[in-house]
Amino acid sequence: MQVKNSDDFTDIKVPFKELELNINYIKNIFAGDETIIARYVSSPYNAKMRFCLVYTDGMVNNKLLNDDVICPLLKYRFAENGEEDTIGTIASNATFSNSAEKTADMEEITQGIVYGDTALFADGCQSALMLNTKGWATRGITEPESERVLRGPREGFTESILENLSMLRRKIRTPDLKMEFMTFGRRTKTKTCICYIKSLANDGILNELKQRLKKVDIDGVLDSNYISEIIRDSPYVPIKTVGSTERPDIVAAKLLEGRIAMFVDGSPVVLTVPHLFIEHFQSDEDYYINYYFASIGRLLRIMAFFLSISLPAIYLSLVSFHQEMLPTALLISISSSRQGVPFPSALETLLMLVVFETLREAGARMPGIMGQTLSIVGALVIGQAAVNAKLVSAPIIIVVSLMAICGLMVVRLKGFSIICRFFLILASCVLGLYGYLMGILVILVLLFSMTSFGVPIMPDVYARDFQDYKDIYIRYTWKGMIKRPVFLSKDPVRQSTGGKKNG
């Protein structure tokens, strides 16, 4: 029989009754892949009963396979004249495996084999039994490097989707938590799972998400970003409209606000939608510590973002357009440190920004053991020597360092702030503070016009009263946050004491 030269076996059934022919057929499909093992077994009590186990080496748990599949199979006494439904009998009587499914679908069989299941073929049967023998090495549960907290749970997602789902399930123990599986990637066949709490999730958003997921047609999904880039709103704007996190507690909290999460197998990063702009500034720790400190921290983060995009532009406007706005002492000190510097302020600022971005990128890409070299060269060469050699002036180093520290406070907005920063500097180069203000206007208009799955990403667009602001710029006490954020959930009331009065 002709084997299709493709990985698509939809609607193809197990072709033969004879064991050898079937095994040859399978081997043909996987020709060139030597990790596929076919193990022949025959019952010691009945020589007619011959079987073959097909699995992928390294993907199965050997002990499980030996003890729960082969052992009971060899010990079972089959009927003398052969069974009527051999596969059915094995499934019900001759295996200890918790998952044994009879199937004739070749798509299912090939998928199972490459995903760590074992396919059991029996002579005379035009179907196979799929046994769950999955077992491979995974990373342990550790705290995610990029989202550390001082106080709060220390577990983070791993690359295994089932483990990840179990972590979420342990936090939300309700039958209301729904998990729907989907497969993406024509070749990678990556499993994904949409999670939501049925009575909280906004149906409109859920339907919209499903609609968009239906349109995904990609041959490989190696990380959740492959999907988020395809399904997001405003795909060409550098602001995330699909959230992502590696922490189960964050996902649980977002589900409880009515958001929808999406797990992708092989990636510890879980997506959440809708994603508002303010979520870049929220940290899960905000909810675990005192709300005064949490609010101060959040305001600081917002201020830091603002400074990190504005500082170089404002500095540039002041020293090259609006010197009259500088106090005399500062003007003198900047002027004296600029004496003898060869480049104009604008070029100097741009150069230092590029140097900073280079240092940052180098720090992120290089192997850890070379870190010391980078910090010494970066601090000494850029900081001291460049100023002493009069290549750049001292104030610009201070401005760029301050900007860098502020930028590191809101790492999640890294890409967006780099673009904003350069945009604002260019605007300031041309028109000074006037250009800066126009640039800020452009950014604000952009932010306020964007939506994430139909929800405006700036809550100020629809926020009506203080209740709507209790978890935006500040984090109000839990006792007072009686309602969920509007639009996200169909059930707005978080605490029973906060319901609207009837009538």
Added chain:
Amino acid sequence: MAKLKKILSAVLCAAMAMHLTGCWDYHEIEMYSIVSGIAVDKGQNGYKYHVTIEYLNISGDINENQNKALTVEADGDTVFDAERESLKKNDKKFYFSNCKILLISEDIAGDGLKQLLDWFMRDAELRTTIEVVVSKEKTAGEILHAQSKNQDPIAFQIKNIISDASYFDAAGQSLQLYEIVDILNTPGEEVSLPGIRLKNDNGVTSLELMPNAVFKSGRLIGWLSDEQSKYYMFARDRINGGIIVTGMSPGKNDIALEIFKNRTYITPIVEGSKVTVRLDVETTAGYAEENSNQNYLDMYGIAAVEKRADATLKEGITDVISAVTKQYGSDIFGFGKAVYDKYPSVWEKLSQSGGNPLGKMNFEVNTNVKIINTAVTSRKGGD
């Protein structure tokens, strides 16, 4: 096509809006000489003005004292002309936003302030908060040239002396350009500016703030004494702090009261053809020094000291008003304006009938000093 038109007109609007925003230009900060002060004198060689500009000599060396100042001089028919002329002698353009002081010589002040101040008010870079001071030296320029004991630019020193004096010395006055121009354009009010001179003590030069100069119609006509300056400030309601020196008997000045707060209410009263200006001086003070072996507070009580201070103040204020009326006839107190604000028609008559309007007014000075603390922590030694 319609869409292109729309876009083009939007771009055009934006482009035009940019030109409505006033001055904007990219220029590097180090390409300027930062001016700290300007002195204006009578010109030489037939020119009207001789301008001395003090600017900061900014070196790139961080360890060096950066605030050393240099001067450059030039002549011109107008102040701006002279300023541009001076650029021939300097390698960088002057930057006036940080100019703190305008020093004018007595003869220039005698010619009138209005024509002189025009450029300072009109120019975009100069601030209207610049302090104007009259030089008591022969020329204003030599003050900026002085090698003072302090290395700071002279203009910054003068600025600091004036702003300190206006808070800690009752006679000290800070009058900024916009206030002067305001007064020059107000009927019934005349300018009075602080003076400055150089003082040479054993070869060390320092600056000294002098009592106020009296102007009439914008021209300098004379000077007040130190004492007069102080009571003038009371009459003008410009006291921010300072000392009232008084004594328990006339002529004996051994008690110092520190002024915490002073408010002078000027009320014009018109009865028939008689115009009376009433001054109510409300002063809150502290008993700051008792330069005596005796304990006056025990001997006389606070009320008596307050009474003596009232008398001293009243005498001083009355004296300065009558002296200025007689000697200069210039309304540096702004009484005319007070009358004008309340009774414009009366002021019309006063000012039009010729002569000195101040001389046609009567004055009534009421003083009320309140001592709110005595600052004594223990009894005087020897009691």
